[in-house]
Amino acid sequence: MAPGSSLGFFLDYINDQFCQATVTVPVEMVEKAYNQVAYSHQNKISTYGFHRSQVPLEYVKANFKPYINDIVTEFLFKYLVINFLYKQIRSQSLPIA
Secondary structure, three states: OOOOOOOEEEEEEOOOOOEEEEEEOOHHHHHHHHHHHHHHHHOOOOOOOOOOOOOOHHHHHHHOHHHHHHHHHHHHHHHHHHHHHHHHHHHOOOOOO
């Protein structure tokens, strides 16, 4: 996928009745969402050694990575991937059951 491109869609046909759909999210979108979540939590986090709302952004990214990843994954899936998948199903007239 070229930089700056939109979501990718790929169908892998398992047999004549089943296929697996894969939606690919560009790295740029994931990075933007990750940075935004980290930034939004920077002022909410209270950690030992830092005053409230003065926690460095890199500290937040390094120490809260699993938590931020969960938020980003859920957000992108709910608000980006699902809609894109439904649009592809409709535009390609894919039968679903």
